[in-house]
Amino acid sequence: MNRINKHLEIAKLESELKELKKVLKCIDDLVFKVDKSGTVLDCWTNRAQDLFYDIDYIMNRPIEEMFDKEFRDKIIEVITKTIAQNRSFEISYDSPRPGPGGQSFLMRTKNLDPQEGIVLLMVTNTTLETQLLDRVRENQEKFHQAFHNSSVGMALLDEHMVVIEHNSELLSMLRPSFEGEIRGIGFLDFLLPPQREQVEDQISGIEQGRPGRIREEVILNSDTGTWCSLSISPVLGRGAKVLYYVCHLKDLSPQKANEEKLLAQRSLLESINFDLQVKIRQLETFSQVLSHDLRSPLANNHMLAEQIKDLSGSPEANVLADMLLANNRRFSRRFEQLTGFLESLGQDDYQxxxxxxxxxxxxxxxxxxxxxxxxxxxxxxxxxxxxxxxxxxxxxxxxxxxxxxxxxxxxxxxxxxxxxxxxxxxxxxxxxxxxxxxxxxxxxxxxxxxxxxxxxxxxxxxxxxxxxxxxxxxxxxxxxxxxxxxxxxxxxxxxxxx
CATH class of the missing domain: 3.30.565.10 (Histidine kinase-like ATPase, C-terminal domain)
Structure with a gap:
């Protein structure tokens, strides 16, 4: 009977051992059983490629024979603390052996037998997680730099349009109406009522599931009434639920000032153009007067001077008549030149x-x-x-x-x-x-x-x-x-x- 019980007990142990091996095969970690001196008593792994040495080489070999002093001292220290304090510890470290790309690991300890000083070392390869975390940190840093150093005003708003984060440029655009901390203030409070109503209508549409992005020209509620280009983009989660809003505000004051200058210049040009049109019409009238009203008197002066010469026989009268004729010819030449100039103004050479x-x-x-x-x-x-x-x-x-x-x-x-x-x-x-x-x-x-x-x-x-x-x-x-x-x-x- 005892013999039968013994066989049954052995069969049960063998079955439990098989189950334990199945469980171990499902574990991706490296599991080492070590004593207090750091000698490897046993090793289980389903990822032999993560081992730095063959299993046969590792078994019953002290850690100090496999790694450099700095790394093995760190491992011995955590083993000693686990036994002494009877609690688990964990440490993160990079691969102690150089390799392509480098690897990262997380080691957790478990006091398996405090009396005998036996400790389990469970090592997880965290290379992928570490790389992803580094990438996330890098992207967060890039976003932080872009957000806070942007030349336009930026704000991160919650689903209720309340300011969570903002950059210094936005604060400078809101001064002096808003000084100091603006986190926790509703973003719509920064807008004047007419623009606030327009933005609220579009926000309601986004909240009701209409995809889109808000683009408006608004006036900030500041003492200077700063014109801005407003862009608000929703960040959606599951079920198209709004998680955040990303807001951009670009100062349009220089552009508006240029527009006002252009309008003033256009008004001035229109006034100048009107004056020029008036002067052109005056010149046209003047040209008509020269052509019609003065030409006849000139011709009459010439005939009168000739008659004076014919009717008067005195030398003095002839001299005066000659002087009159000379002055009349000079005046005629000036007249012809002036009328010729006025008549030629439309020609290509005068453009x-x-x-x-x-x-x-x-x-x-x-x-x-x-x-x-x-x-x-x-x-x-x-x-x-x-x-x-x-x-x-x-x-x-x-x-x-x-x-x-x-x-x-x-x-x-x-x-x-x-x-x-x-x-x-x-x-x-x-x-x-x-x-x-x-x-x-x-x-x-x-x-x-x-x-x-x-x-x-x-x-x-x-x-x-x-x-x-x-x-x-x-x-x-x-x-x-x-x-x-x-x-x-x-x-x-x-x-x-x-």
Whole structure:
């Protein structure tokens, strides 16, 4: 009977051993049975790849023979504390042996037999968990840095739109109405009533399950009434339940200020445009008056002067009539020039646009090619700035006047050097003349009749010069004539880039 009982007991123990082995196979941890000196008495594992040595090498071998001093001292210390205090401990450590990527482990101790000093060491490979935790910490740090160092105001709100966290930029946007801590304050309190109602309506839609994101232009409830671009995004959990709201506020004050400036400029331009239209109509009326009301008196003056000469035989009367005719001709020329200018204002040459300086030069100086009584011109073009945004007709008038002025009294070939450069935001154009003045046998200049003719030609261009110079000055530029000696004269034109 005893023998039978003994066999039954053995069978029961064998069955329990099998069950224990099945249980151990389900455990991913490394389980070591060690004594108080750190000698491995037994080892169970289902992950032999996590062992640093073969099981046969580990069995009955002290820890101090397998690891360096720092690591084995740490293990011996925790074994000793487990036995002495009869309680469990746990430590985290990185793999004591170098390997690709490195591994992390968590060791828990269990006092198996306090009398004999036997301890179980249960080691779990936590490499994956550690990597995930490091990644989470890294992402949290990135979010923290982006959140608190953002150039826009940011706030994290709970499901009731109450501020949980915020950055310093948001606080600066709310000053001085809100000072100090704003956590725990409802975010909608920061908005003015009209915008608050709009945002509340959209928040209600999100809470009722309508997906979306809120984008609005709002005015913060601060003393300055700061215009902001508001963006609120919900963070949803299970069942599309709102967990948090992430809020962005961008200060639109500079943009609004620019919009106000643009509106003011537009209003000013409209006013200027209206004034220009009025002036254009006035010029049109003036042109009509010149063309119709003054032309007839001029013609009548001419006929009257001729009749005076015919009816009066005295020399004095003839002289006065000749003077009247001369003044009438001069006035007629001015009249024709002025009416011609007014009638030409709509032509392309009078429009503000980018014009090629070389083309302007050729047209301006081409009239002197067959002009008798003028010196031979040698044009030297030195144009570093090739174009200018200015009506071509005024530049042509200035060039022609300058050259005609410089050539009077000269017969030998002269050099006309034209330069253009870009200086301090302006186009600098220079017309420079160098050449000897014609001298007769007695040392005098040209005979008086020739000088009078040439001087008369310059006077005939006075209207063109006056108009062209006035246009340059009204554009913010200047025209100067420089006398640098009897053999060198210059004209300098300064035109802003615009």
């Amino acid at each position: 503000f646009k980018e014009n090629d300086l070389e083309t302007i030069l050729q047209e301006a100086l081409g009239v002197f090619g067959d002009k008798k009584g003028y010196a031979e011109i040698r044009l030297i073009s030195d144009l570093l700035q090739r174009s200018v945004n200015f009506p071509a007709r005024y530049l042509i008038s200035l060039f022609r006047y300058a050259v005609k002025k410089f050539l009077v009294g000269r017969s030998s070939p002269v050099d006309i050097r034209v330069t253009s450069t870009l200086q301090n935001g302006s186009v600098m154009i220079g017309v420079h003349c160098a050449g000897s003045a014609k001298v007769g046998e007695s040392g005098a200049q040209f005979s008086r009749p020739v000088d009078q003719v040439r001087q008369q030609e310059l006077e005939d261009m006075a209207v063109d010069l006056y108009i062209a110079r006035g246009q340059v000055r009204s554009y913010g530029g200047n025209v100067r004539f420089l006398d640098e000696g009897p053999e060198r004269n210059s004209m300098v034109i300064n035109i802003p880039l615009g």
